[in-house]
Amino acid sequence: MTDNELLSPYITFTRRDWKQLRASVPLPLTEEELEKLRGINERISLNEVSDIYLPLTRLLNIHVANSQDTYKAVNLFLGQLTPKVPYIIGIAGSVAVGKSTTARILQALLTRWPNHPKVDLVTTDGFLYPNRILEQRGLMKRKGFPESYDLQKLIHFLIDVKAGKSEVTAPVYSHLEYDILPNQVQTIRQPDILIIEGLNILQTPKPKKANKPRLAVSDFIDFSIYVDAEEQDIRQWYVDRFHILCRTAFQNPNSYFHRYANLSEEEATETATQIWSEINAVNLEKNILPTRYRANLILKKGANHKIQEIKLRKL
Ligand SMILES: Nc1ncnc2c1ncn2[C@@H]1O[C@H](COP(=O)(O)OP(=O)(O)O)[C@@H](O)[C@H]1O
Ligand SMILES: CC(C)(COP(=O)(O)O)[C@@H](O)C(=O)NCCC(=O)O
Numbered sequence: 001m002t003d004n005e006l007l008s009p010y011i012t013f014t015r016r017d018w019k020q021l022r023a024s025v026p027l028p029l030t031e032e033e034l035e036k037l038r039g040i041n042e043r044i045s046l047n048e049v050s051d052i053y054l055p056l057t058r059l060l061n062i063h064v065a066n067s068q069d070t071y072k073a074v075n076l077f078l079g080q081l082t083p084k085v086p087y088i089i090g091i092a093g094s095v096a097v098g099k100s101t102t103a104r105i106l107q108a109l110l111t112r113w114p115n116h117p118k119v120d121l122v123t124t125d126g127f128l129y130p131n132r133i134l135e136q137r138g139l140m141k142r143k144g145f146p147e148s149y150d151l152q153k154l155i156h157f158l159i160d161v162k163a164g165k166s167e168v169t170a171p172v173y174s175h176l177e178y179d180i181l182p183n184q185v186q187t188i189r190q191p192d193i194l195i196i197e198g199l200n201i202l203q204t205p206k207p208k209k210a211n212k213p214r215l216a217v218s219d220f221i222d223f224s225i226y227v228d229a230e231e232q233d234i235r236q237w238y239v240d241r242f243h244i245l246c247r248t249a250f251q252n253p254n255s256y257f258h259r260y261a262n263l264s265e266e267e268a269t270e271t272a273t274q275i276w277s278e279i280n281a282v283n284l285e286k287n288i289l290p291t292r293y294r295a296n297l298i299l300k301k302g303a304n305h306k307i308q309e310i311k312l313r314k315l
Contacts, residue, residue, distance in 0.1 A: 201221065
C-alpha cells in the first residue's frame, strides 16, 4: 500500500483483486436465472455478474446480516418485538451511467439469499414535481436538479419506511409520459431490503435557517453505492440510448418525445448531445459528482461498461 492509499478513506481494488472476494458466495446461477438477468439488460456480460456483482452481494449480505443481528439484540434488550425495518441500499450517479441496470441486477441477486428474500426497488424519479409545477416554477429544463424534487415527500417516505410501517406508498414517474402518473403509486410492504436509486440520494439539503439543519436522504441509507464513469463515456451512452429510444419508445404516439420519432441519425445525435450538454452534464458537474466521495462504495466503469476499479470505504 502506498502512503496515499493508507491515508485515503477508501481501499481501492482492481477488477482482478475484487473478483477474488467472491470466495465462498453460495450463489450458483442456473442458465434460466442468467437469462432472467439478460432480460434486465441484454448487454450485461455474465463475467460482470460473477466478477463484480457476486462479490458485491456477498459484502452486502454481511452488512444486512449484521443489521438483522442488531435488530434481534435490541428486541432482546427491550423484551418486545419492534416492527421489522428494511435495510436501505442507495444507488447514485449521473443520468445514463447505468444506475437502473445496477439496481436491477442487485435486486435479482440479493433476492436469492435466504435471510433477505424480499427486495424492493424504488427510484427517486417518482419524487420529481409533476410537470405542472415544474412549468409554473420555470424548471422544465432542470429535471434532475435538486430543486426539481419534492424532497420533503421523499424524506417522509423514508421516515415511514424506516419506522417499519406495514405499507408505504411512493409516487410513480413515467419516462414515456415524462411526468408523474397522477393515479398510480408503488406500495412498499416491509421488504427485507429496499434499494433506492436516483441521482440525488447523496445530496445534502441547504439548511433553511443557519441553525436548523434538515434531514438528508442519506440519513436513511445504510449502504450507498456511486456508479462512476468518465463524462465523455456517459455522454456517449446517453446519446446511444437516445438513438434506441427514437426507434422504440418515441414511436409511441403517447410518448412525450414522439416529435423525435422521425429524426435522422445525425439529428438524433445532435438533439441528444444538446440535451446532455444543457441539462444532464451541468447537473452532473454541479450536483452529482460532488457527492461521489460520500458513498460507501464507488464502482468505476470503463467505456465498454465494464467495471474497472472498485473503491470501498474503510469504515
Ligand atoms: N452493465 C451494463 N452493460 C452494458 N450496457 C449497460 C450496462 N449498464 C447500463 N448499460 C446501458 O447504459 C445506458 C444507461 O443505463 P441505465 O441503467 O438506463 O442508466 P441510468 O439509470 O443511470 O440512467 C442504457 O442504454 C443501458 O442499456
Ligand atoms: C428524470 C431524470 C432526471 C431521471 O434520471 P435517471 O434517474 O433515469 O437517471 C432524467 O431521466 C431526465 O429526464 N433528465 C432531464 C433531461 C433529459 O430528458 O434527459
